[in-house]
Amino acid sequence: MQKTTIAILGAGAWGQALADLASQNGHEVRVWSRRGSATLEAVISGAEIILSAIAMKGVSDLVSQVKSIPLSPNTILVTATKGLDPQTTSTPSQIWQIAFPDHPVVVLSGPNLSQEIQESLPAATVVASENTAAAELVQLVFSSPIFRVYTNPDPIGVELGGTLKNIMAIAAGVCDGLHLGTNAKAALVTRGLTEMVRIGQSWGAKTETFYGLSGLGDLLATCNSPLSRNYQVGYQMASGKTLTEILAHTAGTAEGVNTCQVLVQRAQQYTIPIPLTQQVYRLLQGEITPRQALEELMLRDIKPEYHY
Ligand SMILES: NC(=O)c1ccc[n+]([C@@H]2O[C@H](COP(=O)([O-])OP(=O)(O)OC[C@H]3O[C@@H](n4cnc5c(N)ncnc54)[C@H](O)[C@@H]3O)[C@@H](O)[C@H]2O)c1
Numbered sequence: 001m002q003k004t005t006i007a008i009l010g011a012g013a014w015g016q017a018l019a020d021l022a023s024q025n026g027h028e029v030r031v032w033s034r035r036g037s038a039t040l041e042a043v044i045s046g047a048e049i050i051l052s053a054i055a056m057k058g059v060s061d062l063v064s065q066v067k068s069i070p071l072s073p074n075t076i077l078v079t080a081t082k083g084l085d086p087q088t089t090s091t092p093s094q095i096w097q098i099a100f101p102d103h104p105v106v107v108l109s110g111p112n113l114s115q116e117i118q119e120s121l122p123a124a125t126v127v128a129s130e131n132t133a134a135a136e137l138v139q140l141v142f143s144s145p146i147f148r149v150y151t152n153p154d155p156i157g158v159e160l161g162g163t164l165k166n167i168m169a170i171a172a173g174v175c176d177g178l179h180l181g182t183n184a185k186a187a188l189v190t191r192g193l194t195e196m197v198r199i200g201q202s203w204g205a206k207t208e209t210f211y212g213l214s215g216l217g218d219l220l221a222t223c224n225s226p227l228s229r230n231y232q233v234g235y236q237m238a239s240g241k242t243l244t245e246i247l248a249h250t251a252g253t254a255e256g257v258n259t260c261q262v263l264v265q266r267a268q269q270y271t272i273p274i275p276l277t278q279q280v281y282r283l284l285q286g287e288i289t290p291r292q293a294l295e296e297l298m299l300r301d302i303k304p305e306y307h308y
């Protein structure tokens, strides 16, 4: 394809991996980091695609900074952050789209542990947008023999899959850390997916999106890999460490911690049942031990698996 100019905002593990994928495909890639020497203006000037891969806590501020810089009207905005805004409970793509109503916004999300991608191991991802042409351009830019990219028309569903699975990955880490066995893990991941679907429906996401790469796919990757920072948080909590101790020694961002707090707030507002998320929340708050969280989940009122 034609060479495209791409600005990657965020030089963390994920921003760097995506920058490398685009560079390997021959595109002109410029990376901005808040600690780097290049200005944001210089990095995004003339870029056809601006991709943000920064941590959730910086998204609103970054959006304001980008908004103060004139952009070409065709510039495509891509978000690869997996989190929720604590003030508004909005997703990153919603924040970008509100600030830039006339620009196409694309969500990039999938089972993508950055370390495996940096080792050139094969992976697949999803680029989702209401603007099909924009999603297809981003698909072309990143597709390669080691990175298979699918398009999808449900950006909120794709984004929520990648965001909500982080809470379940914390729970999966606890499950493995307590050596609860394969049956327990299967039950947790399956009921976790049911909870993700329920939350997603309240946001207007399509149910089937959660059964694809960005939902079930990312849930499986993150709940089964010691490379996941969220899984590591849960695994270490099972050994009795406090959240503060764990985060002090965690390299990189475990978004599930913040997402869990925001989701509890949103679930109260919209009356969404979120039993797994509630127990992860109480555990992270230091209100209960991992064993107590397990007991509370197992001893809830019995009920049908589905309400058909
Ligand atoms: N690492 C992965 O495997 C992976 C894969 C897919 C998605 N993600 C998501 O991508 C996002 C970034 O993850 P990461 O692994 O690169 O984390 P990281 O901790 O390695 O990097 C975070 C980046 O965000 C930047 N940042 C943090 N706060 C900021 C602020 N206030 N203003 C501007 N920049 C700020 C940091 O400087 C850094 O460049 C997260 O939402 C994560 O869930 C990560």
Ligand SMILES: O=P(O)(O)OC[C@H](O)CO
Pocket (backbone or CB within 6 Å): 082, 110, 111, 112, 113, 114, 162, 166, 169, 218, 221, 222, 227, 228, 229, 230, 231, 253, 254, 255
């Ligand atoms: O390290 P984690 O837990 O943020 O997971 C990384 C990616 O989201 C996996 O797709």
